[in-house]
Amino acid sequence: MHCKEKIYIYLSFLASIIFLSGCYAPPTFKPITTTVKHPKKEAPYIGSQLDHYFVRDWKYIVIHHSASVSGCAAEFDRFHREKRGWENGLGYHFVIGNGCGSDDGKIEIGGRWINQIDGAHAGVQEYNHSGIGICLVGNFNESYPTAAQMASLSALVEYLQERCRIPSENVIMHRHFRETECPGRNFPYYKLLAKTARW
Numbered sequence: 590m591h592c593k594e595k596i597y598i599y600l601s602f603l604a605s606i607i608f609l610s611g612c613y614a615p616p617t618f619k620p621i622t623t624t625v626k627h628p629k630k631e632a633p634y635i636g637s638q639l640d641h642y643f644v645r646d647w648k649y650i651v652i653h654h655s656a657s658v659s660g661c662a663a664e665f666d667r668f669h670r671e672k673r674g675w676e677n678g679l680g681y682h683f684v685i686g687n688g689c690g691s692d693d694g695k696i697e698i699g700g701r702w703i704n705q706i707d708g709a710h711a712g713v714q715e716y717n718h719s720g721i722g723i724c725l726v727g728n729f730n731e732s733y734p735t736a737a738q739m740a741s742l743s744a745l746v747e748y749l750q751e752r753c754r755i756p757s758e759n760v761i762m763h764r765h766f767r768e769t770e771c772p773g774r775n776f777p778y779y780k781l782l783a784k785t786a787r788w
């Protein structure tokens with residue numbers, strides 16, 4: 590018997606042992622919601638980033654998706670300045686990346702938060718004026734927010750609620766007051782509100 594054949598027989602034998610012993614598991618799709626990559630431990634980090642900004646009165650937190658596969662604050666800022674003609678640029682106060690265009694779960698602070706000025710995200714004056722706009726990169730009609738995005742959003746929402754005294758019933762999705770699918774039908778709104786969720 591050739592050496593090659595011997596190796597082949599040996600490998601087949603090994604493979605069947607592994608298979609029969611149950612070690613072999615076929616690759617399965619793992620739902621994102623069960624992955625605990627970022628427990629809520631980032632909350633202090635968010636605080637240390639945001640504590641030194643003065644805050645004015647805010648009544649709502651409005652959640653959006655970008656309805657795009659990728660993106661980041663700089664990209665949306667450019668789009669809002671050049672295509673929409675908004676001199677204050679980025680319409681959201683915060684952008685949370687999904688790993689395409691910016692780091693997964695990275696919170697970017699927009700100029701409108703730093704300067705505490707009205708957002709341009711709601712399409713309704715009251716919510717632009719009193720609503721903190723947070724945009725998660727992604728299209729959640731077609732995919733799901735990542736675990737890291739949801740952990741960051743959850744920590745950010747918790748921080749803003751406490752800092753700005755916003756009750757949970759005022760943490761809303763764009764589609765609550767506007768005819769839009771935003772932030773997409775797969776956005777786990779009730780899980781976010783449950784607070785106890787781990788992502």
Ligand SMILES: [Zn+2]
Pocket residue numbers: 652653654710763769771772
């Ligand atoms: Zn929206």
